[in-house]
Amino acid sequence: MKKIQMVDLIGQYEKIQQEVDKAVLDVIRSAAFINGPEVKAFQSELEAYLNVKHVIPCANGTDALQIVMMALGLQPGDEVITANFTYVATAEVIALLQLKPVLVDVYKDDFTIDVAAVEKAITPRTKAIVPVHLFGQCAKMEELMQLAQKHNLYVIEDTAQAIGADYHFSDGTKQKAGTIGTAGCTSFFPSKNLGCYGDGGAIFTNDDELGKKIRMIANHGQSVQYYHDEIGVNSRLDSIQAAILRIKLRHLDNYAAARRAVADYYDRAFAGHPKVITPKRATWSDHVFHQYTLVLNGPDRQQMREFLATKDIPAMIYYPVPLHLQKAYRDDRYKAGDFPVTEWLCANVISLPIHTEMDEATLKHITDHVLEFIANH
Numbered sequence: 001m002k003k004i005q006m007v008d009l010i011g012q013y014e015k016i017q018q019e020v021d022k023a024v025l026d027v028i029r030s031a032a033f034i035n036g037p038e039v040k041a042f043q044s045e046l047e048a049y050l051n052v053k054h055v056i057p058c059a060n061g062t063d064a065l066q067i068v069m070m071a072l073g074l075q076p077g078d079e080v081i082t083a084n085f086t087y088v089a090t091a092e093v094i095a096l097l098q099l100k101p102v103l104v105d106v107y108k109d110d111f112t113i114d115v116a117a118v119e120k121a122i123t124p125r126t127k128a129i130v131p132v133h134l135f136g137q138c139a140k141m142e143e144l145m146q147l148a149q150k151h152n153l154y155v156i157e158d159t160a161q162a163i164g165a166d167y168h169f170s171d172g173t174k175q176k177a178g179t180i181g182t183a184g185c186t187s188f189f190p191s192k193n194l195g196c197y198g199d200g201g202a203i204f205t206n207d208d209e210l211g212k213k214i215r216m217i218a219n220h221g222q223s224v225q226y227y228h229d230e231i232g233v234n235s236r237l238d239s240i241q242a243a244i245l246r247i248k249l250r251h252l253d254n255y256a257a258a259r260r261a262v263a264d265y266y267d268r269a270f271a272g273h274p275k276v277i278t279p280k281r282a283t284w285s286d287h288v289f290h291q292y293t294l295v296l297n298g299p300d301r302q303q304m305r306e307f308l309a310t311k312d313i314p315a316m317i318y319y320p321v322p323l324h325l326q327k328a329y330r331d332d333r334y335k336a337g338d339f340p341v342t343e344w345l346c347a348n349v350i351s352l353p354i355h356t357e358m359d360e361a362t363l364k365h366i367t368d369h370v371l372e373f374i375a376n377h
């Protein structure tokens, strides 16, 4: 059996190697490294795939969030509501721009932002909501959009973990994650569902004016070269990464199907077991399983991780510490105990390997040993 990894990027590369190698060499031979034709082509192909008017490529997912908040003109002191149970990037850019992060709890079974908690957190200073489509499925966008409309708020979707997922509206229509709010942000970090071979990111929006502004901010605040209308940043997706992403985008739906098949296998293996809670699939969203995350009900997570390591099975903790208990984000407004669901999840979650290259023997090896451990603990 191949060495088990959380993500097998080499196995995935080997299947598209000829195509990728040629595309990378073509960029090198063209020397169009920055803003070359590959970037333009990737942009329009992603616009078509997502059915969104504007895709603005940038350097990474964290920049994407920052650029959107700058383009929306958010001002120091403006409150931005986001989920406490998330990767730090979301809160980081809010803090960097001197906005005020307002944290709220998540649902315990699907890990997405709690809509009632968002509603409670809205004040006259609230300007935006940043739902995070965590681990591969969408937050409750329909309800969040209604709330945003009622209170005149922007919605910035953090789609770094859920690109390609469909959101299902109650009227039966579907829309891709990241294309529903005011703007959506994603990351092409190598281990993400659509990952490049370095850093990359993108912003999506259907708003023409906002799209223009985002593009300008991402490019030193200039609309015409050397004429700077705004203070911007330098955030670009390079042509080599765009060439790789064009190839991988064609496989994205198959990659998602492969991840879902892994999740199905895990779900079946752990079904009904009292000591593990499997991730719930939302009725309003597809799940593209960026992560497969169990919540342990009793067994010690660290011991389980150590036991699995002796069987060459990696497991990771996403995320071990809620934002309000992180040293850099301590705030008088919050104390331990304020976010019971997030704190419980941070103490009990464990993510198993999930990627596009897993075979049945590997999955059996993993589930057999997880079940063995929990049977004895």
Ligand SMILES: *Cc1c(COP(=O)(O)O)cnc(C)c1O
Pocket: 059, 060, 061, 062, 063, 086, 087, 089, 090, 132, 158, 160, 161, 186, 187, 188, 189, 199, 200, 201
């Ligand atoms: C990965 C990730 C980001 C940041 O993306 P980078 O490209 O690493 O900057 C932001 N939010 C979430 C939820 C992520 O998973």
